[in-house]
Amino acid sequence: MTTTLQTRERGLHRAWIVAGVAFVAILGAAGFRATPGVLITPLQEEFGWSRGTISLAVSVNLMLYGLTAPFAAALMDRFGMRRIVSCALLLVAAGSGLTILMNAPWQLVLCWGVLVGLGTGSMALVFAATLTDRWFVRHRGLVTGILTAGGATGQLIFLPVLATLAAAQGWRIAAATVTAAALVVVPLVWFLLRDHPAEVGTTALGADREAPPPVPRPRTGGAAAHALAVLWRAARTRPFWLLVGGFAICGMSTNGLVGTHFIPAAHDHGMSEPIAAGLLAVIGIFDVVGTIASGWLSDRIDPRTLLGVYYALRGLSLMVLPILFSATAEPSMLVFIIFYGLDWVATVPPTVALCRQVYGQDAPVVFGWVFASHQIGAAVAAVGAGLTRDLSGAYDLAWYAAGALCLLAALMSVAVGTAKDAAGRRVPA
Template identity: 30%
Template sequence: MQGAQPHWSSRLPFYYGWVVIGIAFVTMAFAVTARTAFSLLLPPLITEFGWDRALVAGAFSFGFLVSAITSPIFGRVMDRHGPRIVIGSGICLMSSGLILASAIEKPWQLYATLGVLVSAGANLTTYTAHSLFLPNWFVRRRGLAISIAFSGAGAGAIVLLPWLQTIIGRDGWRTSCWVMGLLVLLVVGPLTLLLRRAPEDIGLVADGASGSADAAQSRGKSNVVDPAWAAVDWTLARAMRTSRFWWIALGFFCALFAWYCIQVHQTQYLIEIGFKPLVAAWSLGIISVVAIPGQIGLGALSDRIGREWVWMAACCGFAVCYVALIALQHAPSYPLLYLMVGSQGFFGYAATSVMGPIVVEIFEGPHYGSIFGAITVPLVGGGAAGPWVAGVVHDATGSYRLAFLLAIACCAVSAAAIWIAAPREVRLVPGRISTRGAAQESGV
């Protein structure tokens, strides 16, 4: 009948991009928390077994190292088969690692379960995996959409981390591993069946609005700044022959070194300098909660001002966090604790919202997954090196101070590296397109 409204099902594809973001949000809530919980497990593991700090933290680092080696493989799998295979595999690895961890008695079992299985599983279900395909779904609001998905980590942390700490205190760390393993398997597992690699797989285009790219072109507002670069069919081999690839790799390595250097050791450090275990656990959770407005706000801002500015803000956030941590050792106080939490969470965690966009805006194309997978090797390598180096430094000197100073230096190097990689010189973010279009129309 003429004038009749279309059936609701005909509009379902329009919203599918946001369905994908919602699934990513839930996945991040559980998977990131399962990995972050290693910080809560560190004190009881050291207490029960009497192992060196570097040995225990090394399990986390070893798992990251294994993840780094296998990342390029899963990048290619993502390009060919999509996120259901990759993320589904990660869920199986993570849940089995957590459940088997409840039987740990020897160091090799710690490394095999909480190290390899959980870290590798997290690599396939959290920031890295989602950065392989979420950028395909959004162009105009890429930073905002990805930041909303990644803010699920904060939502999960504020609920799950204190709850897990309560289980550890009441029933033991082994029970907490069982509980978290079952949650990952039963809650996240079924949702992965709805994921798709790109909107084209179900007849859509990015942002869920057909013709958006053509419309931008017709207005003379293409986001391409360097047509010659953008015209290249970027394979992994071609990308690795460019300096931009290696500057991104360096920037990501240093940022993840700073990130996980403190994330793994934070609970133990805060307890040692005088804070109660539950306060330390809440601090870890609140960091992820503070990250929610930071990721969303700064992710959206990156769509306006550029990815480099937000990346630099994230690096500055981690640097301020380490300054506060060093000061806390000499003068433990809640104002300094709040500064550490706010700078690390609100600014530092915002780095995740621009990781994928930085790479895709330089090397956009059908081989993006393989390229990002290769860049994941140094990215995850930095996450592996940070906790291990901090543990070794503490065992050798009795203090984290030198490790924290090294992390501050890494923040400065990371910020500089992404500016040199310069995604802005290949493709403009939407806010810059509008500015350039207005300038062209006014004859400037």
């Protein structure tokens, strides 16, 4: 037995294989979720639906992507990652495939909004948090960063391919491609992903083999009840609201503001849309580098410090952005794009680490609720910035407000401490 364990330690630990499968699933989920944006123009041209009607499906998709997260974490806790991720991929395949047969807007909302939203939401960042919590003790931050970067990589890979297919072969071919890609990943997940190291006779990477496994918290009721129970416990603690507030501001200042309004804001200053879109794509490229580096740093530096620095630098950069816009991509704007890309979702690994430090076994579900606040914040900023542009004729106030909120998020992150209940007692991990 000792010889077997020693051999396993010298070879590739099974945790890396599991993480590789998760990376493929998360990469695909990000590409699948973002696909409706590619289909807006083709659907409008074929069916004559308004952009508002088509955007409703995108909005439902975005909201479910965030709100599904805590319940998906609870379902993984109850039924296992392998079953939930496999079912999520089948939901994506069904949602995308059925759009080929649709002829009414409500069918688009049902397929791309509900089915694809639920499916991709079940493979969002809570999946990464759950997996790293179970399979890694060493390199947790690094692996979290790599899996988070998979989201950005998925969009960079899928969107150009699907856009090309939609333009050359029609949107139905693009939708069928998403269905086929989701179905191809199902057997990979089913046969290679495992819920716990004990299932294959090993322990988490870096875990003490002599230490007893953690004792699960006793639970009653279903997965939804568990997700709500965790929310109830966490909501009575101060760190939860600091994390929720900070991550909501994160969503506001990234997906909601820059991701949604950077292109039209640049166009307001005379920049062509292709050039602005190219700059936004560069943000995605540097996002991969920044997120992986952030994961590596999260294993070595207090995550509170990292979050404080990330949010403060982001806030200052947003306050400078209004004076950088021009009709061409000047070097100063390129510096902003690179800097902002490195910081885009670098906040995820230290936020996951803080949830783990403060809430122990409840961390994946707690992070699910924190992630939901990110999407809600993004939705609020997307609408708020649009109204600001309509009322004032410019986006300047939106950039300054987002910058100030990021500075507030920096203070909130540094203030995160140990979770205590209403009576001042530490919440057990």
